[in-house]
Amino acid sequence: MIDTTLDHQVLTALEANAHLRGRQLRFETEKGRVTLQGSVRSFFQKQMAQEAIRHLDGVQEIANELEVSI
Numbered sequence: 340m341i342d343t344t345l346d347h348q349v350l351t352a353l354e355a356n357a358h359l360r361g362r363q364l365r366f367e368t369e370k371g372r373v374t375l376q377g378s379v380r381s382f383f384q385k386q387m388a389q390e391a392i393r394h395l396d397g398v399q400e401i402a403n404e405l406e407v408s409i
Contacts, residue, residue, distance in 0.1 A: 345397045349373055352395060358387040364405070371399030378408045
C-alpha cells in the first residue's frame with residue numbers, strides 16, 4: 340500500500356535539505372518503510388538524506404540504497 344501523505348512529506352523534506360539540492364533522488368514508501376535510491380556525491384549527502392526523513396510521522400524504517408559517486 341502506497342502512502343501518498345508520506346510520499347509528500349518525504350519529498351518535501353528531501354527538497355528542503357540544502358545538502359541535497361540538485362540531486363535526483365528517488366524513493367518509494369510502503370507501510371512506513373522508505374527506500375531511498377539514486378546517487379549522491381558524498382557519504383555526508385547519503386547520511387543527510389536519511390536524517391532529513393528520519394523523524395517524519397509515519398516513517399518506521401529507512402532503506403538507504405543511495406550510491407556515492409564521486
